[in-house]
Amino acid sequence: MSSVKESIKKRLPFVATAIRNGKINKYSNRLIRSYKRNWINSKTDENKIGYKILLEVHALEKGMTSPNPRYFGTQKIRNIIEYLDIYEKNGWRHDYAFDMGCGILIEYVRFYEEHGWNERPEYEEVKKYINSNGLTVGIGGTKVVLRKEMVADGAIDYEKFLKSRHSVRSYANKKMSESDIRRAVKMAILTPTACNRQMCKIYNISSDSIRESIYKYAHGLTNFKKGYIGMFVVTYDVSALCNESEICQGYLNSGLVSMNFVNALHSLGIGSCFLEYGDSYDEECEMKKVLNIPDNEKVAVMIAAGYYDEKTKVPASVRKPIEEVYRKV
Ligand SMILES: Cc1cc2nc3c(=O)[nH]c(=O)nc-3n(C[C@H](O)[C@H](O)[C@H](O)COP(=O)(O)O)c2cc1C
Secondary structure, eight states, X not given: OOHHHHHHHHHOHHHHXXXXXXXXXXXXXXXXXHHHHHOSOOSSOHHHHHHHHHHHHHHHHHHHTOSSOOSOOHHHHHHHHHHHHHHHHHTOOOOHHHHHHHHHHHHHHHHHHHTTOTXXXXXXXXXXXXXXXXXXXXXXXXXXXXXXXXXXXXXXXXXHHHHHOOBOOOBOSSOOOHHXXXXXXXXXXXXXXXXXXXXXXXXXOOOHHHHHHHGGGOGGGTTOOSSOOEEEEEEEEGXXXXXXXXXXXXXXXXXXXXXXXXXXXXXXXXXXXXXXXXXXHHHHHHHHHHHTOOTTEEEEEEEEEEEBOSSOOOOOOOOOOGGGTOOOO
């Protein structure tokens, strides 16, 4: 830090605070602007239409699990039909969101037939759309889960598993296999996300030169053993978010996905450590450019990873006693 800045900080701490607050305001203004640029609210963007479909699908799936179902979802199925038509009109690829949209229409008809609601106009509307577009295969809808199976499958020694994971900062000098990484990502995909929008992405920085060029953004890489340090970047897609009130959903969902990802890596003999990244909005933009991450995605966290060394020394990172964490109210 320059001596002028140092002297301002010492003599006039309120000026330093004002400068810092100014920086924070500048950061949050740019952040909000970048959010607004990418909100879900657009009908010309495939990505956003996809998320709109997922939102409607999720609401319909929930409606189908209702213990006392009534006719429902007329506007939602109309919206889905509109979005599917936009896909077709633009010649967009039939991706996961498109398939989910088609699937829920098929399930909706099946659900109405099961309840004998075949005379309803919304039933007719969807049935007609399905027939005229030749939709046959459905994904999504509902499924029944059995307590017996959930209890049996959940009865693993999860506590032991959690206790055996530590943030490790030293890795075996061996690249992670693509198959292990894909397995871990598939497990991380099982993480719950808000309205099942699945807005997070996991980037595996496999190129040695690119990986080395982004180490500088991971300010917490000190104390790591030199040599191979695998690197993941977890992002969330702002296009999945509806408005300002959802601004924290990206980070929250990324946190959940990242934790499951790290646990999945651990289950495969891969150690990891979350890394704080970037000090500023500019730094984030810079790193996104290097990694070719689009404007609509925000970086949530970086994760260093690699196969466990034979022996690793880790901080004890003792946890607070439960009394300081748990409150019964
Ligand atoms: C969001 C987040 C950011 C972190 N950033 C860093 C980092 O930059 N450098 C580092 O060495 N460790 C980092 N950590 C690791 C923590 O220090 C570690 O998780 C904590 O001390 C608990 O230890 P444990 O993970 O071994 O249980 C980070 C952890 C989280 C959850």
